[in-house]
Amino acid sequence: MTASGTDTIFSKPRYRTAASPQPARRRLLVAQDAACAVPLLDHPAPALLLSLGGELAADIQQERFPSPAALYLRLQLLLEQAEVGTRLYVVGDETFVWHVYRLARHAGLLGDEIELIKSGARRRLYCVHCATFQDIGEEGEANCSGCGVRLLVREHFSQRLGAYMGVCLDPSRPYGEDRP
Amino acid sequence: MSALMEVRVCAVRQLTPVVREFTFEAAEGQLPGFSSGSHVQVLMPLGERTLRNAYSLLGDPADSTRYRIAVRLQDASRGGSRYLHERVAVGDRLQLSRPHNLFPLHSQASHHVLVAGGIGITPFMAYIAELQARGASFELHYAFRGRLTDAYVDELAERLGDRLHAYDSSAGQRLDLAALLAGQPLGTHLYACGPQRLLDGLREQARALGWPDGRVHWEAFAAPEPGLAFRVELARSGQRIEVPADLSLLEALEAAGVEVPNLCRGGVCGQCATRYLAGAVEHRDHYLDEAQRADSLMPCVSRGGCASALLLDL
Numbered sequence A: 001m002t003a004s005g006t007d008t009i010f011s012k013p014r015y016r017t018a019a020s021p022q023p024a025r026r027r028l029l030v031a032q033d034a035a036c037a038v039p040l041l042d043h044p045a046p047a048l049l050l051s052l053g054g055e056l057a058a059d060i061q062q063e064r065f066p067s068p069a070a071l072y073l074r075l076q077l078l079l080e081q082a083e084v085g086t087r088l089y090v091v092g093d094e095t096f097v098w099h100v101y102r103l104a105r106h107a108g109l110l111g112d113e114i115e116l117i118k119s120g121a122r123r124r125l126y127c128v129h130c131a132t133f134q135d136i137g138e139e140g141e142a143n144c145s146g147c148g149v150r151l152l153v154r155e156h157f158s159q160r161l162g163a164y165m166g167v168c169l170d171p172s173r174p175y176g177e178d179r180p
Numbered sequence B: 001m002s003a004l005m006e007v008r009v010c011a012v013r014q015l016t017p018v019v020r021e022f023t024f025e026a027a028e029g030q031l032p033g034f035s036s037g038s039h040v041q042v043l044m045p046l047g048e049r050t051l052r053n054a055y056s057l058l059g060d061p062a063d064s065t066r067y068r069i070a071v072r073l074q075d076a077s078r079g080g081s082r083y084l085h086e087r088v089a090v091g092d093r094l095q096l097s098r099p100h101n102l103f104p105l106h107s108q109a110s111h112h113v114l115v116a117g118g119i120g121i122t123p124f125m126a127y128i129a130e131l132q133a134r135g136a137s138f139e140l141h142y143a144f145r146g147r148l149t150d151a152y153v154d155e156l157a158e159r160l161g162d163r164l165h166a167y168d169s170s171a172g173q174r175l176d177l178a179a180l181l182a183g184q185p186l187g188t189h190l191y192a193c194g195p196q197r198l199l200d201g202l203r204e205q206a207r208a209l210g211w212p213d214g215r216v217h218w219e220a221f222a223a224p225e226p227g228l229a230f231r232v233e234l235a236r237s238g239q240r241i242e243v244p245a246d247l248s249l250l251e252a253l254e255a256a257g258v259e260v261p262n263l264c265r266g267g268v269c270g271q272c273a274t275r276y277l278a279g280a281v282e283h284r285d286h287y288l289d290e291a292q293r294a295d296s297l298m299p300c301v302s303r304g305g306c307a308s309a310l311l312l313d314l
Helices: A034-040 A068-081 A094-106 B080-087 B118-134 B153-163 B177-181 B196-208 B249-255
Strands: A026-031 A048-051 A061-064 A086-092 A114-118 A123-127 A133-136 A141-143 A150-158 A163-168 B004-016 B019-026 B038-046 B049-056 B066-072 B093-097 B111-117 B138-144 B164-168 B188-194 B216-220 B230-234 B240-243 B274-278 B310-312
Touching: A026 A034, A026 A068, A034 A048, A034 A086, A034 A114, A048 A068, A068 A094, A086 A094, A094 A114, A094 A123, A123 A150, B004 B066, B019 B080, B038 B066, B038 B080, B049 B066, B049 B080, B049 B118, B049 B249, B066 B080, B066 B118, B111 B118, B111 B196, B118 B138, B118 B153, B118 B188, B138 B153, B153 B164, B177 B196, B188 B196, B196 B216, B230 B249, B240 B249
Parallel strands: A026 A048, A026 A086, A048 A061, A086 A114, A123 A163, B111 B138, B111 B188, B138 B164, B188 B216, B230 B310
Antiparallel strands: A123 A133, A141 A150, A150 A163, B004 B019, B004 B093, B019 B066, B038 B049, B038 B093, B230 B240, B274 B310
């Protein structure tokens, strides 16, 4: 996860495509779909895979959860017991990986100890006018589900919020069409 | 290194045969506040030249009416520690830089592991005062040679109880770095101050165990090593300066009236990095990477070659 280069905005996330060979004492893998975790199985194999489903034929310990909330809770408990030397690998769409990222940072992991791999188009949008979050796909414009304003999806990404910033697209229409 | 301030020595204590503690108060007005991990430069007039050595402030940061430093007498000293040990007495006046901090506590750590080697205990004396005041979680690992570099060990044993892990090399006790790094909870940050050997060992061990650099903070003993005499030429002013064997380039520049911004004076902070245009350089810093070294040097520790003059972009 580094942001560099001159062609894109600094805060736009860059994702890994494979795990880095950094040393670690314990590797945890979290995947939205276990099948997408294949590129992370090389380099010393992870100790444990948490996923929301999918099949992964690999010889590692796996736990599957019926909902994101259950997975997040399990991960939180694991990290509370974890020691320095733990590395976390996360595969999924941006909404998912950034939720896990923020949870892990809160538990004491550093950004350098977390690797994110993007798989899927879903991402979070934050309306800077009414502070509503909503999930969107790759589209560059969206109607805010909170205030109805037509939003431009900026490339600027907030790691703290785990979302892209949405700003009013047309200054001559600062309010939503369906606003009473 | 802008403003200097004048202080009066108000107490001197010999803590061990080689460690002497000095307490300073403002000659007039008030001393500026400081955060734990800060250091000051002490100016020492040695004959015609002035040496500046950096020392950690070891008092409680909550009390800035006085500053305390502890100085280890160095065998291979260029005269700074010897001057403080042998020439400075209660009532004397000295000039200090204002405090700077290159070794602060990490604001997001939930557990702090402090590792001190010998006189490297000094920044942690201030850390401990602050961590205790905050009620923060920490542990101190203190390696020393008994009755020689064990300044403060009795005081610390009393204040810290089982949070102090003491290792007396004269009693054959060794600091086990791998054991110290194992089993630390996720919010842990590590801070080390001591001889280069200890810092290198710790960083290497930490990396191997999966500690990223962002969790490992360190401060080296900052002192330039002497070398061979060499000449420098300043490209912009045309000034020519001889740097004698026992003076750093930075000190020689200062003696010639050329001010270069600087903080640690020991090759770690990067503040004094200066561009050079020609000449051979013996790089001795721990800051610049290979690419930067192609056109920059750190005059606080690095030196020119004796064959030809070093041309600086000053």
